[in-house]
Amino acid sequence: MSTSPQSPPTSKPLSETCKEGSWWGLVGRPRSAASIVSEPKRVYTEGDPVTMDANPNRTNIVLDAEGKIAKVTCG
Secondary structure: OOOOOOOOOOOOOHHHHOOHHHHHHHOOOEHHHHHHOOOOEEEEEOOOOOOOOOOOOOEEEEEOOOOEEEEEEEO
16 A cells, blocks of 8 residues: 655745734834734743744744834744
């Protein structure tokens, strides 16, 4: 009995799954503004240790030393 190899699932580009562009307006705002971002999300300060797992659906909100949102990325 022969089995055919399964094709890997297709994945959407990161920008389509977490919609990081929708949140760029948060840059420069205080940490509390991150509350409007839907889950899954991760909020951390630049330099903090974070896991290296890739989750294309997760929005990463990176804070600067003053606690303001410095950047928004996917992963």
